[in-house]
Structures are given as structure tokens and as C-alpha cells.
Amino acid sequence: MSLKKTELIKCPKCGKEHPFTIWGSVNTQDDPDMRYKVRSGEAFRFDCPECKTGVNVNYDILYHQPEDKLMIHYCTTQEGYDEAYAILTGEHEDKEPADKALKDLLAAGTEDYVIRLVPSQNQLREKLTIFDNGLDDRVIEFTKAIVISNLANAKELAYDEILFLMGTDGSYAFELVNQEGSLGVVPFEKALYDDCAVKFGATIPALRDDPAVVVDLAYVLQKVSAEAQKTGVNVN
Ligand SMILES: [Zn+2]
Structure with a gap:
């Protein structure tokens, strides 16, 4: 299942706030249009409805494409990255992941999966281009x-x-x-x-x-x- 929440984003140009969807995790079986939106960058783009200014919004996302047994985790902070690394490599077996999406996914089993951890949106898109x-x-x-x-x-x-x-x-x-x-x-x-x-x-x-x-x-x-x-x- 996908996890998302709505947050108010303040336009850097006109200062007005508007709702924006932050995807904690994407499951492409549940939300097939996110396949395209993550690749195109649309998932990270806020377009101000008032002044039409476009901004890139950076947030952690766990991209999961179950049909291809592919999971790519993008972390925006070093702390989140280190934590995800420890969980994904089994160093934290005794510890409950704070990240609910990751926890659910690991509980469901990831045998035969290709799992990647990336530190930038660019590398998230690059991995998708490669595997696509x-x-x-x-x-x-x-x-x-x-x-x-x-x-x-x-x-x-x-x-x-x-x-x-x-x-x-x-x-x-x-x-x-x-x-x-x-x-x-x-x-x-x-x-x-x-x-x-x-x-x-x-x-x-x-x-x-x-x-x-x-x-x-x-x-x-x-x-x-x-x-x-x-x-x-x-x-x-
Ligand atoms: Zn604006």
C-alpha cells in the first residue's frame, strides 16, 4: 500500500500556502500513475496555483514496484540514509524501523528483490532508467x-x-x-x-x-x- 499525506507548501515567490501531497511510499500496483510521476519528477514538483511558480519539493520516498520486485529508497538526510542502510542490510534486526512503509515492506518479504538506497532524486530516476x-x-x-x-x-x-x-x-x-x-x-x-x-x-x-x-x-x-x-x- 502507498502512504501519503498532505502538507502545506509556501510558495517561495508569492508566499501563499497550498496543499501538496508528500508520498512516504509509493506502491505502483495501488497507484499506477505514480510510476510515471516519479520518473518525470512530477511527484516532487509543486506548481503554485496563484502565480504558477514551480518548485522542487524534496522528501524521503520509498518507491516500490512489486510487479518487478524492485524497491528504491530515497533518503533526503544523512541520518535517514544511515538508518535505512542499517535496516536494509539487517544490522538493525533487533530494532523496529521508525519508517512504517519500510517496516511493512520488509515484513511482507523481499526475497528476489532488487533493493537500492539512493541519496538524491537524480539517482532515484537514474536507477529507474537503468532497470526500465x-x-x-x-x-x-x-x-x-x-x-x-x-x-x-x-x-x-x-x-x-x-x-x-x-x-x-x-x-x-x-x-x-x-x-x-x-x-x-x-x-x-x-x-x-x-x-x-x-x-x-x-x-x-x-x-x-x-x-x-x-x-x-x-x-x-x-x-x-x-x-x-x-x-x-x-x-x-
Ligand atoms: Zn505563488
Whole structure:
């Protein structure tokens, strides 16, 4: 079941308050139109009915797509993120999750689920783009590491995130973004992804057998260094 509540949002331009729906959790079987609204960003957009100003409203959301056994938890604060991480990785087995949506979901069972924890709306949408297209986010992160290491000026670009993008024509790219917006897009060939799926895929478990909930560049580095130790290759 989805959990939502209505809160008053004060328009930053005209100062008037209007009701806005905050989704603590979304279950796409109960609310199928949220599938689209989370992807488009509409779920987070408040449009002032008075002056038409649009604002992005940031809130924690547990996105659950039971038909695909997919769950993505987006936390807006470090504290919430750490708490969710501990619960999702079983560190808090003795503790009742404060988050009711998460508690209900875990109680219902998550066997064969792909579960991810993300620290930004961008990464929530990125994960959805990846899984919608039948790709593996772990391989995407590995591909990211390769593409970025080949970017001559990567160090000078003050980016916060590198996000996978898929063009309407099916083309692949990574977008470098920071708080100001996009710094640029680096296209890459699907063949590179396929190559990484073979190389990196051999070192990781099947997607639904992997207990990892945070899949980012750190995940890749940890796997690569573990593999290097196993084979005795020096990665320094
Ligand atoms: Zn307004």
C-alpha cells in the first residue's frame, strides 16, 4: 500500500500556502500513475496555483514496484540514509524501523528483490532508467568508472554526480551534473556496456542474489580491489 499525506507548501515567490501531497511510499500496483510521476519528477514538483511558480519539493520516498520486485529508497538526510542502510542490510534486526512503509515492506518479504538506497532524486530516476531498460546498475557503475577514467579533464570538472542517460533513439550517455545543473554529456557505445557486463559480471553475483543495497562507484572499487587481491594483481 502507498502512504501519503498532505502538507502545506509556501510558495517561495508569492508566499501563499497550498496543499501538496508528500508520498512516504509509493506502491505502483495501488497507484499506477505514480510510476510515471516519479520518473518525470512530477511527484516532487509543486506548481503554485496563484502565480504558477514551480518548485522542487524534496522528501524521503520509498518507491516500490512489486510487479518487478524492485524497491528504491530515497533518503533526503544523512541520518535517514544511515538508518535505512542499517535496516536494509539487517544490522538493525533487533530494532523496529521508525519508517512504517519500510517496516511493512520488509515484513511482507523481499526475497528476489532488487533493493537500492539512493541519496538524491537524480539517482532515484537514474536507477529507474537503468532497470526500465533491462540493464544492470552494477555494470553501469563499472562502465562509469571506465568512461570517467578516460576523460582527460575529469578532475577539473567539479561534478557531484554522474548519471546514466538513455536517448530516445536508444543511445547511451553519462551526464555530469552539479547543483547548478548539467556540466555536459559523454556519449558511449552500448558495446562498452556489453563488454563491461562480461568482464565485471564475472566477478559479481547474479543481480537478484547480490545483497548490496548501495550500488555506486564505491561498490565498483570495492569489488575490483577484492578481485585484484584474489588474483594477486597489485592495484596500487
Ligand atoms: Zn505563488
